[in-house]
Amino acid sequence: MANKLYSNYLPEIAALKIRRKGPAAVSLNLNDDCNQHCVYCEIGNAVPSASTSKIDLEDIEWIIDQMDKANIRRLALNGGEPFLFDPIIRLVEMAGEKGIRCSVSSNGMNIHQLDEQALITLKKHKTRINISIDSFDAKKNDSIRGKKGALEKALKSIDHLINHEIIPSLLCVISKHNAASLSQYLVSAYHVGINEVLFQPVI
Numbered sequence: 001m002a003n004k005l006y007s008n009y010l011p012e013i014a015a016l017k018i019r020r021k022g023p024a025a026v027s028l029n030l031n032d033d034c035n036q037h038c039v040y041c042e043i044g045n046a047v048p049s050a051s052t053s054k055i056d057l058e059d060i061e062w063i064i065d066q067m068d069k070a071n072i073r074r075l076a077l078n079g080g081e082p083f084l085f086d087p088i089i090r091l092v093e094m095a096g097e098k099g100i101r102c103s104v105s106s107n108g109m110n111i112h113q114l115d116e117q118a119l120i121t122l123k124k125h126k127t128r129i130n131i132s133i134d135s136f137d138a139k140k141n142d143s144i145r146g147k148k149g150a151l152e153k154a155l156k157s158i159d160h161l162i163n164h165e166i167i168p169s170l171l172c173v174i175s176k177h178n179a180a181s182l183s184q185y186l187v188s189a190y191h192v193g194i195n196e197v198l199f200q201p202v203i
Contacts, residue, residue, distance in 0.1 A: 025074035026067055030085040035109045037146030040202050043080055057087045068098040077104045083111060089118045096125030103128035108154035119164040129161060129168040135178045136188035144177050162193050169196040
């Protein structure tokens with residue numbers, strides 16, 4: 001929690017005082033591809049996007065260059081599922097070489113498949129990994145996320161990261177499906193080695 005306070009909130013409070021003229025961070029959706037079908041998500045439910053264009057590594061390199069020139073040091077990578085964007089590790093490396101720290105919000109379905117070099121790159125550039133789990137009850141989580149084995153794979157990915165000294169945070173969307181069990185969620189998160197959970201209400 002202290003890390004999030006220092007990296008996210010204190011800079012914003014300071015910016016109010018000094019009247020910062022530009023943004024402190026950039027958020028980027030890498031793709032519209034996902035390997036889950038969450039009940040609350042338009043991407044997972046195949047709602048058509050307004051745009052048919054796809055971003056590529058060259059586009060992102062330009063964005064990173066502009067961030068560097070503007071002294072913006074935080075880049076949030078989202079999706080879809082960002083780890084389905086093939087050059088994501090190279091992207092993290094490109095940003096890190098310019099002193100830009102990435103955070104990646106993932107469903108954790110395939111992080112456990114990352115090889116040693118990918119994990120070394122993520123750790124070297126102090127990448128923040130957020131993994132979405134909506135319940136530690138496998139049946140309930142898999143139902144919410146529309147994919148059998150979703151919890152099992154997310155927990156496997158958490159283990160994979162922790163074994164390489166990358167401690168992820170958890171994202172949990174509060175809905176009618178899990179609202180009654182959030183206190184137990186925190187206990188379960190603690191037992192798998194997580195010390196930071198961000199609860200997000202369904203909008």
